[in-house]
Amino acid sequence: MKFAQTQFGPRYSDLKSWYARTLFMDIGISHIESSTEQDGYSYITGVTLASDSPISKSEDEGVSKLGRKKREDRRTHKNMNTESMDSCLISIAETRDRNAFKKLFAAFAPKIKSFAMRNGVGPELAEEVVQETFIRVWRKAEQFDPKKASASTWLYTIARNQRIDLLRKRHRPEPDYEDPAFIPEPEPQPTEIIVRSQEASRLKECIGALSPEQQEVLKLSFMEELPHVEVAEKLGIPLGTVKSRIRLAMKHIRAEIGDIR
Amino acid sequence: MTIIHHPNEETLLDYASGALGEAWSVAVATHLAVCPECRKTVSELEFVAGSFLGASEEVKVDDSSFDNILERLDQEGERPVSVGCSPTNQETCLPNPLREYAGGDIDNLKWRRLGPSAHQLVICSDEDGSVARLLRIPAGKPVPEHGHGGEEMTLVLRGAFEDHLGVYQRGDVQTVDSTITHKPFAVPGEECICLAVTNAPLRFSSLAARFLQPVVGI
Structure with missing residues (x-):
């Protein structure tokens, strides 16, 4: 964002003017840090973006700390688990590739262990969740379909089910794709197939763009396995607020996907 | 079959996160079996969960962990993995997982009066008092007017029922809470079979129904 280099070089006092504030607020900047240099001009040294700022979604080289952090998060995320982790699973399915299995284990086992240790579960039991999860990963790798899910999503569903089995000691009912009563998705049109491959990356961007409050609710739900009623209790907010955050988040996600359909 | 009434999103979220109790999950999973639209919502939610897992902090695993897994896989050998076959639609039976829970299909169950x-x-x-039960109401007959001590979720499997909130057909889900009193009745022409999940006993409006409640156990 070149404007931060003050192409228009507003003076500090100008920054405080009504006009400047409105200008910045319009593009979602909620706070401005500036310093006055020898040339007498005030330079913007940092800005804080509001959570719904259109700039935070931009791919430009920005000045915002928040924007930069989001990009970094996205980058680490990308390195970790996109095509390489998907292809590990495909190699396991096709050639029973133990190196790929080891690579997948190295990337995800410590995360799954931390996931299993939420809610005060001890390391021994969490270790059991990790091992049972990867036993199933090996056995079910054929069922992984990169068109339908990313490796991290697929691993999450297996780890979640193991957490329910081992920690809650109960069964998780799931739809059965081979059941005659099962109603399959309508056959996708050829154009839809292309679109689906874009969905994953689009969704990922979209989660980063959700408000911190919406992310917090979803994170507590998934990582701590809290029912939404307990999320409301934990955050000390009304149940209706939790419900509307969930609905708004889903609406946002759907709108993003709707764009490319 | 066109499904009009779906479970609400917070229920689908609790199902996707695994926080939803088993009795409720049977109803949600059975609805999912016949509703591609809600399966899509659940898979979007799981995608969100997967991206949180991918960004999660890490806890070091035991040094022997990976070797233990390989050892177990070697000992137990390869197990055949069933690969999905293309299903054919059949609009009359209890979809799984409900059929497995019920121990049979819709026409040969051990019903109680x-x-x-x-x-x-x-x-x-469930331990928290939630109960999932199949109900069979003859065509055109009402269920006595009742309110709810807690939440009630009803999934229609055969026929249809109607109350002041609407008409519910196979695959439709109705969710009501303690603020709602209704008098559902099976739509004439076919008996209505549905799965009802509650987390507290129903509150019947009529004295006679309340009197019978302990006897029939609902």
Whole structure:
């Protein structure tokens, strides 16, 4: 964002003017840090973006700390688990590739262990969740379909089910794709197939763009396995607020996907 | 079959996160079996969960962890993995996982009488008092007017029922809470079979129904 280099070089006092504030607020900047240099001009040294700022979604080289952090998060995320982790699973399915299995284990086992240790579960039991999860990963790798899910999503569903089995000691009912009563998705049109491959990356961007409050609710739900009623209790907010955050988040996600359909 | 009434999103979220109790999950999973639209919502939610897992902090695993897994896989050998076959639609039976829980299909279950004309079969009960039960209401007959001590979720499997909120057909889900009193009745022409999940006993409006409640156990 070149404007931060003050192409228009507003003076500090100008920054405080009504006009400047409105200008910045319009593009979602909620706070401005500036310093006055020898040339007498005030330079913007940092800005804080509001959570719904259109700039935070931009791919430009920005000045915002928040924007930069989001990009970094996205980058680490990308390195970790996109095509390489998907292809590990495909190699396991096709050639029973133990190196790929080891690579997948190295990337995800410590995360799954931390996931299993939420809610005060001890390391021994969490270790059991990790091992049972990867036993199933090996056995079910054929069922992984990169068109339908990313490796991290697929691993999450297996780890979640193991957490329910081992920690809650109960069964998780799931739809059965081979059941005659099962109603399959309508056959996708050829154009839809292309679109689906874009969905994953689009969704990922979209989660980063959700408000911190919406992310917090979803994170507590998934990582701590809290029912939404307990999320409301934990955050000390009304149940209706939790419900509307969930609905708004889903609406946002759907709108993003709707764009490319 | 066109499904109009779906479970709400917070229920689908609790199902996707695994926080939803088993009795409720049977109803949600059975709805998912016949509703591609809600399966899509659940897979979007799981995608969100997967991206949180991918960004999660890490806890070091035991040094022997990976070797233990390989050892177990070697010992147990390869197990055949069933690969999905293309299913054919069949619009009359109990979809799984409900059929497995019920221990049979819709026409050969061990029903118990419930009141003068209805039947019930308890499918699953949770520690927190939630109960999932199949209900069979003859065509055109009402369920006595009742309110709810807690939440009630009803999934229609055969026929249809109607109340002041709407008409519910196979695959449709109705969710009501303690603020709602309704008098559902089976739509004439076909008996209505549905799966009802509750987390507290129903509150019947009529004295006679309340009197019978402990006897019939609902």
